[in-house]
Amino acid sequence: xxxxxxxxxxxxxxxxxxxxxxxxxxxxxxxxxxxxxxxxxxxxxxxxxxxxxxxxxxxxxxxxxxxxxxxxxxxxxxxxxxxxxxxxxxxxxxxxxxxxxxxxxxxxxxxxxxxxxxxxxx
Amino acid sequence: xxxxxxxxxxxxxxxxxxxxxxxxxxxxxxxxxxxxxxxxxxxxxxxxxxxxxxxxxxxxxxxxxxxxxxxxxxxxxxxxxxxxxxxxxxxxxxxxxxxxxxxxxxx
Numbered sequence: 001x002x003x004x005x006x007x008x009x010x011x012x013x014x015x016x017x018x019x020x021x022x023x024x025x026x027x028x029x030x031x032x033x034x035x036x037x038x039x040x041x042x043x044x045x046x047x048x049x050x051x052x053x054x055x056x057x058x059x060x061x062x063x064x065x066x067x068x069x070x071x072x073x074x075x076x077x078x079x080x081x082x083x084x085x086x087x088x089x090x091x092x093x094x095x096x097x098x099x100x101x102x103x104x105x106x107x108x109x110x111x112x113x114x115x116x117x118x119x120x121x122x
Numbered sequence: 123x124x125x126x127x128x129x130x131x132x133x134x135x136x137x138x139x140x141x142x143x144x145x146x147x148x149x150x151x152x153x154x155x156x157x158x159x160x161x162x163x164x165x166x167x168x169x170x171x172x173x174x175x176x177x178x179x180x181x182x183x184x185x186x187x188x189x190x191x192x193x194x195x196x197x198x199x200x201x202x203x204x205x206x207x208x209x210x211x212x213x214x215x216x217x218x219x220x221x222x223x224x225x226x227x228x229x
Binding site: 035037044045046047050059061062095100106107108109110112113114115 | 123154156158160164165166167168171177209211213214215216217218219220221222223
């Protein structure tokens with residue numbers, strides 16, 4: 001069974017940093033592109049970051065460019081999101097999500113984690 | 123960036139109703155469109171990919187159609203488990219833009 005389990009969320013002050021993790025199991029993690037998607041309280045879904053299977057290609061939403069860094073460790077079957085210079089508007093549930101088909105380029109997301117809540121507030 | 127616009131934002135319907143949700147893209151995305159269902163406190167669930175392909179395990183009462191810039195999600199006969207929020211997503215580009223969502227409520 002495919003599982004994605006996020007961790008690392010919590011309360012952080014504006015300007016602070018946080019590192020999210022996503023532990024993957026039940027599939028060949030190193031073959032799949034991965035993403036982070038967030039959802040502010042009561043709002044819709046917003047794609048945040050993409051990373052290729054090897055980690056060599058990364059894309060970020062304009063809203064997080066220069067502040068957030070996506071990375072992965074295929075040996076540990078783990079995905080990460082380093083979030084710096086956090087703002088109140090970054091408050092959201094953060095989901096890791098798997099591209100549906102390995103190596104297919106831009107794709108939809110067929111597996112999602114349960115999400116981890118990040119709250120940016122003083 | 124490609125913008126996705128869903129309508130309506132909220133839809134009130136009764137059990138057994140046929141329900142249609144529309145999603146429009148600001149430019150052509152061919153058939154690179156997905157539909158997701160999300161229930162409160164849960165992660166989104168993929169229903170439809172490539173505009174009209176049903177994800178494994180999804181009931182056949184769900185169907186998708188369209189190409190280019192206009193797409194629809196149809197639920198042929200609304201069931202109790204279908205009351206949720208639905209999102210479209212374009213994946214023609216890596217930004218993976220979502221629509222704003224359509225909440226399906228009990229009438």
